[in-house]
Amino acid sequence: MQATSPIGIFDSGIGGLTVFRSIAGQLPQYDYIYLGDNSRAPYGNRSFKTIHQYTWECVQWLFEQGCPLVILACNTASAKALRTIQQRDMPGRYNDKRVLGVIRPTAEVIGNYTKTGNIGVLGTKGTVQSESYAIEIAKFFPEVQVYQQACPLWVPLIENGEYDKPGADYYVKQYLDELLSRSADIDTLLLACTHYPLLQDKIKAHLPESIQVVAQGDIVAASLQDYLHRHPEINDQITRNGTRHFFTSSDDTADFDQHASMFFSAPVKSEYVSLK
Missing domain, CATH: 3.40.50.1860 (Rossmann fold)
Known part of the structure; x- marks a missing residue:
């Protein structure tokens, strides 16, 4: 090299x-x-x-x-x-x-995506427990409400090549339902794990059109x-x-x-x- x-x-x-x-x-x-x-x-x-x-x-x-x-x-x-x-x-x-x-570059702009001021964050258990997104987003958009959801089964599904199979739908819907049950006003979902873009099509399929999905890349x-x-x-x-x-x-x-x-x-x- x-x-x-x-x-x-x-x-x-x-x-x-x-x-x-x-x-x-x-x-x-x-x-x-x-x-x-x-x-x-x-x-x-x-x-x-x-x-x-x-x-x-x-x-x-x-x-x-x-x-x-x-x-x-x-x-x-x-x-x-x-x-x-x-x-x-x-x-x-x-x-x-x-x-x-x-995290910081995402937090600096994610508040610009929401009209309702309610954002959902989908991530690993470690990312969610750290509260990093809630803390960083609050620095730039203190008026925004952040709702987090850990999705521990998504990474194994993706890494085992099951992300586009019918069996993945159950686990995608399960975590989305848990998150959305906490606020009916969420209009923006942040994929706070770099694996999750591979599930993006399935995630969108289980969401109303009024909710946008944002990847980090x-x-x-x-x-x-x-x-x-x-x-x-x-x-x-x-x-x-x-x-x-x-x-x-x-x-x-x-x-x-x-x-x-x-x-x-x-x-x-x-x-x-x-x-x-």
Whole structure:
């Protein structure tokens, strides 16, 4: 692999590829490295301490590959690890590098989508329990009411290729009904897990037309473009050859490639990396 200073994209598994797809689509000129920690996924039900440890190990690995900027394309890692990494781990050690998440850029704009001021957030157990979206959205849109719903069975359904099968409808409807029972005024649903765009068609099928469904990919990509414009000290470090390299902590790279291609909407050829 030629010497580059790429943008690092991290996820606990393959879900972050939906965000990476949008980023690469809007900013194709940059070099990128994607790292999926598939051997230790899912992160959703793990403790704050464990998620921080795993995320920080992966971020440091991406730094070692020459990444001046790492995007946590994972809501759980953004919710449970990002602040500690930014405020405790990096100062004094990696002052010339940056780590960004997906929650804040989403929170900065999601309030613009709602007319009723009632938003539903669908996420993993870890993301919902962290209250990160409710806290961040309140900073930018204090008048908006946020209703959260954990959907613990959706990621297993997606990763086992059942997301477009009839059996998935039951679990999609179950969680949507639970969320909507708490407010009849919800008009915007945020998919606060990067896996969930694969269920988007089924989710919409079980909703009235008055409720819009918002995925994060394009929001995060637009926010990154703005960030790089405002931070030339980071932007100037990133090389621009249009390269994409994929790594996974799973030793079954063929399985990763098969699933990753579905999320990335393009063929993926990965390499194995040990994070132990």
